[in-house]
Amino acid sequence: MEKPLINKLAIIGVGLMGGSLALALREKGEVAEVVGIGRGLPNLEEAKALRIIDSYTQNIMEGVRGADVVIVATPVGSIVDIIAENQKHMKDGAIITDVGSVKGEIVEGVDRVLDDRLHFVGGHPIAGTEKSGASAAFPGLYRGSRCILTPTQKTDKAALDKVLRMWQAADADVIVMETKEHDKILAAISHLPHMVAYALVNTVDGVRDFEEGILKYSAGGFKDFTRIASSSPEMWRDICLMNRAAVIDMIDRFTAQLGDIRDMVEEGDNPGLLENFERSKQARDSL
Amino acid sequence: MEKPLINKLAIIGVGLMGGSLALALREKGEVAEVVGIGRGLPNLEEAKALRIIDSYTQNIMEGVRGADVVIVATPVGSIVDIIAENQKHMKDGAIITDVGSVKGEIVEGVDRVLDDRLHFVGGHPIAGTEKSGASAAFPGLYRGSRCILTPTQKTDKAALDKVLRMWQAADADVIVMETKEHDKILAAISHLPHMVAYALVNTVDGVRDFEEGILKYSAGGFKDFTRIASSSPEMWRDICLMNRAAVIDMIDRFTAQLGDIRDMVEEGDNPGLLENFERSKQARDSL
Numbered sequence: 001m002e003k004p005l006i007n008k009l010a011i012i013g014v015g016l017m018g019g020s021l022a023l024a025l026r027e028k029g030e031v032a033e034v035v036g037i038g039r040g041l042p043n044l045e046e047a048k049a050l051r052i053i054d055s056y057t058q059n060i061m062e063g064v065r066g067a068d069v070v071i072v073a074t075p076v077g078s079i080v081d082i083i084a085e086n087q088k089h090m091k092d093g094a095i096i097t098d099v100g101s102v103k104g105e106i107v108e109g110v111d112r113v114l115d116d117r118l119h120f121v122g123g124h125p126i127a128g129t130e131k132s133g134a135s136a137a138f139p140g141l142y143r144g145s146r147c148i149l150t151p152t153q154k155t156d157k158a159a160l161d162k163v164l165r166m167w168q169a170a171d172a173d174v175i176v177m178e179t180k181e182h183d184k185i186l187a188a189i190s191h192l193p194h195m196v197a198y199a200l201v202n203t204v205d206g207v208r209d210f211e212e213g214i215l216k217y218s219a220g221g222f223k224d225f226t227r228i229a230s231s232s233p234e235m236w237r238d239i240c241l242m243n244r245a246a247v248i249d250m251i252d253r254f255t256a257q258l259g260d261i262r263d264m265v266e267e268g269d270n271p272g273l274l275e276n277f278e279r280s281k282q283a284r285d286s287l
Numbered sequence: 288m289e290k291p292l293i294n295k296l297a298i299i300g301v302g303l304m305g306g307s308l309a310l311a312l313r314e315k316g317e318v319a320e321v322v323g324i325g326r327g328l329p330n331l332e333e334a335k336a337l338r339i340i341d342s343y344t345q346n347i348m349e350g351v352r353g354a355d356v357v358i359v360a361t362p363v364g365s366i367v368d369i370i371a372e373n374q375k376h377m378k379d380g381a382i383i384t385d386v387g388s389v390k391g392e393i394v395e396g397v398d399r400v401l402d403d404r405l406h407f408v409g410g411h412p413i414a415g416t417e418k419s420g421a422s423a424a425f426p427g428l429y430r431g432s433r434c435i436l437t438p439t440q441k442t443d444k445a446a447l448d449k450v451l452r453m454w455q456a457a458d459a460d461v462i463v464m465e466t467k468e469h470d471k472i473l474a475a476i477s478h479l480p481h482m483v484a485y486a487l488v489n490t491v492d493g494v495r496d497f498e499e500g501i502l503k504y505s506a507g508g509f510k511d512f513t514r515i516a517s518s519s520p521e522m523w524r525d526i527c528l529m530n531r532a533a534v535i536d537m538i539d540r541f542t543a544q545l546g547d548i549r550d551m552v553e554e555g556d557n558p559g560l561l562e563n564f565e566r567s568k569q570a571r572d573s574l
Contacts, residue, residue, distance in 0.1 A: 126504060146504060181497060188491045189505040193512045195552075198567040199545040200483060204475045205570040206540065210468060215574060217413065217433060218476040221515055222574075225480045228508055229571040233564035240552050240560065251549045253493065255542060258486040262538045265482075265527050273527065277520035280485040283492040284516040287502060287509075 005030040005165055010067035012037045012060060012082060014047045016129065017099045018073035019137025022052050024170035027139045036134075037063035047134035061089040069095045069166065076100040077238040080109035087115050095159045097121045097166075101186060102242040103150045103179040111154060119159035122150040124182065125172055126190075140171075147172035150179045187246035192254055194236050195247065197229040292317040292452055297354035299324045299347060299369060301334045303416065304386045305360035306424025309339050311457035314426045323421075324350035334421035348376040356382045356453065363387040364525040367396035374402050382446045384408045384453075388473060389529040390437045390466040398441060406446035409437040411469065412459055413477075427458075434459035437466045474533035479541055481523050482534065484516040 006025065011018040014036040025031040036053035037060050038044050044056035057063045064070050064086055072079050079098050090096070096118060100106050107122040114120050125147040129136060147167040151160045160176075167174045204222075207214050240247045264272040293312065298305040301323040312318040323340035324347050325331050331343035344350045351357050351373055359366050366385050377383070383405060387393050394409040401407050412434040416423060434454040438447045447463075454461045491509075494501050527534045551559040 128508075184494070184496060185501045185504050188494050188501055189509050192490070193487060193509055195545065195548050196483060196487060197512065197571075198564050199541060199548055200480060201567040201571045202563065203479070203537070203541040203544045205567075206544070207471070207475050207537075209471060214472045214475055215570060217472050218574060221415075222476050222480055224511055225484065225515060226571050226574075228512060229567045231568070233561055233568055236564055237557065237560040240548075241555055241557065244552055244555070247552055248549060250490070251545060251552075254486060254490040255545065255549075257490045257493070258482065258538060258542065261482050261486055261527075262535060262542075265531055265534055265538075268528055268531070270524065270528065273524040274520055276489065277485050277523055280488040280492075280516045281518070281520055283502060284484075284488045284513050287505060287513075 002029070004032050005162065005169060006032070006069045008033045008035065008067045008069075010035045010037060010064045010070045011053065011073060012063070012070065013073035014038050014044060014053060014056070014134050015073060016132050016134075016136045016141070017125065017127075018071055019047060019050075019052045019134045020127075020139065020141035021071065021073075021099075021125075021166075021170055023137055023139035024142060025166065026051075028169045030166070030169045035063050035067065043134050047137075050134060050137070052134055052137055060086045064090050064094075066091055067094060069097070069162070072096065072098040072100075075235055075238055076102050076106065076242055079106050080113065083110055083120070084113040087113075087118055090118055092117045093119070095119045095121065095162055097123045097163045099123060099125055101190065101239050103148075103182045105242045107150055107152060107179050111152065119156045121155060121160050121163040122179065123163060123167070124148045124150075124186070125167065125170075127172075142167065143171040145172055147174050148182050149174060149176050150182050151176065152179070183243050183246045184249075187243055187250045191240055191243055191247050192250040194228050194231060195240065195251060196254065197226050198236070201226050201229045289316070291319050292449065292456060293319070293356045295320045295322065295354045295356075297322045297324060297351045297357045298340065298360060299350070299357065300360035301325050301331060301340060301343070301421050302360060303419050303421075303423045303428070304412065304414075305358055306334055306337075306339045306421045307414075307426065307428035308358065308360075308386075308412075308453075308457055310424055310426035311429060312453065313338075315456045317453070317456045322350050322354065330421050334424075337421060337424070339421055339424055347373045351377050351381075353378055354381060356384070356449070359383065359385040359387075362522055362525055363389050363393065363529055366393050367400065370397055370407070371400040374400075374405055377405055379404045380406070382406045382408065382449055384410045384450045386410060386412055388477065388526050390435075390469045392529045394437055394439060394466050398439065406443040408442060408447050408450040409466065410450060410454070411435045411437075411473070412454065412457075414459075429454065430458040432459055434461045435469050436461060436463050437469050438463065439466075470530050470533045471536075474530055474537045478527055478530055478534050479537040481515050481518060482527065482538060483541065484513050485523070488513050488516045
């Protein structure tokens with residue numbers, strides 16, 4: 001049998017993302033041992049019962065000891081601190097990577113604090129379901145989805161290569177780009193839609209012209225459209241505050257686009273509206 | 288056997304909406320004869336083959352002759368003209384109703400042109416699927432969904448009652464309200480989300496900072512969120528131009544809400560964003 005890519009893998013945060021990666025790597029025989037690290041004991045116990053991890057601990061310092069690769073799969077706002085506080089317990093040459101939806105602030109933050117004897121590679125697999133926790137993990141989560149890695153000039157080439165091969169082993173389509181590009185793209189395709197969904201629900205819920213609320217009239221279309229407004233408020237607060245400049249830029253671009261539609265409605269610009277909607281439909285249908 | 292509610296029903300536009308109503312009424316034995324009227328021969332032939340209608344014609348004047356109830360299930364921009372041009376061929380006391388997503392302009396328009404010997408009741412069943420055409424029709428489309436009727440002071444009480452019982456026979460939850468209220472509610476829960484979706488896709492597709500378009504990075508969430516941007520551009524142009532004032536009002540309310548989020552992101556207003564997103568999630572989860 002070939003030597004696995006990773007001997008000992010430590011996962012901080014054994015949820016949908018970290019758990020699915022562990023399952024994919026185990027399925028391919030690319031990891032020999034997986035240690036799960038987390039705060040909630042029931043979730044860790046379930047992860048072990050599901051054979052996602054071999055062992056677990058609630059103590060990060062203990063869990064990262066001897067790991068070749070450490071995946072930080074915790075909320076974006078906690079990643080830099082977790083690395084800063086626990087790195088002295090990691091072995092020389094250990095590779096740390098993350099799955100956070102924002103890269104600029106995280107990569108810069110880690111670069112500022114990281115020991116020279118360790119390596120960090122920023123990562124973001126663009127995948128997910130509405131479920132969370134270890135029980136939602138499955139080995140095919142990353143199959144065919146994109147995973148963006150954001151090395152800097154300081155990033156060790158061998159470490160980047162190992163993280164890249166790890167995601168390829170999970171069948172992800174790995175793309176390498178700069179943090180700035182990642183953060184702009186994600187602001188557009190993910191962060192802006194969430195802000196829009198939250199604002200839309202609050203707008204409709206805020207219509208108090210009638211005796212009763214009007215949300216009860218909403219049919220399937222509205223429910224589908226606003227599903228992402230059911231996402232975690234804490235998570236999205238952190239993401240948009242950590243990707244502030246790009247999020248504001250996208251909100252401004254969007255507001256201008258919606259303003260164009262508003263003006264055309266006001267002016268009764270029949271051909272203008274038709275062209276606008278047709279262009280949008282064409283782009284949407286191309287997905 | 289009891290006498291059916293409607294002896295002869297004429298449906299102008301035998302698509303998902305009109306076809307499903309005919310199927311529901313037939314299933315309940317509440318209609319004796321259904322004539323389908325439309326422009327496309329293949330769709331009419333299919334509607335007959337599917338036993339949605341008993342006979343068909345491409346000539347509206349011919350199709351409405353002798354009908355007790357005429358349903359106008361055509362695009363919102365055509366309803367008033369169709370009634371104006373064909374009413375002289377309808378029998379005395381015939382009841383006309385529609386399924387348009389806008390009520391103010393249609394009800395006022397019909398009121399201006401309608402012969403005294405005929406009755407009109409504005410209607411809007413809030414139902415639909417992504418499919419269209421007679422082949423998509425099914426008798427359960429309206430089951431448990433809301434149907435809004437918008438009579439005016441001039442509306443004949445017996446005609447209103449008959450249209451109400453017709454929708455109840457299709458298992459719809461019928462609600463009577465003023466046109467203005469209908470148009471405000473629909474602007475909020477339906478028209479605004481469509482404008483937002485069109486603007487969102489155009490915004491993201493308009494990001495040309497990189498070599499390639501960025502829509503290809505979008506994952507499932509973005510696709511779900513923007514599904515309604517695949518709706519018919521002609522239909523939505525007509526709807527928003529016919530519900531102009533309410534659509535503009537809702538766009539303005541929404542823009543203010545999104546502006547609040549933008550300001551909180553810029554100011555790093557951690558508790559403000561959390562409260563805003565939590566309020567939105569709570570309203571969305573209540574659906």
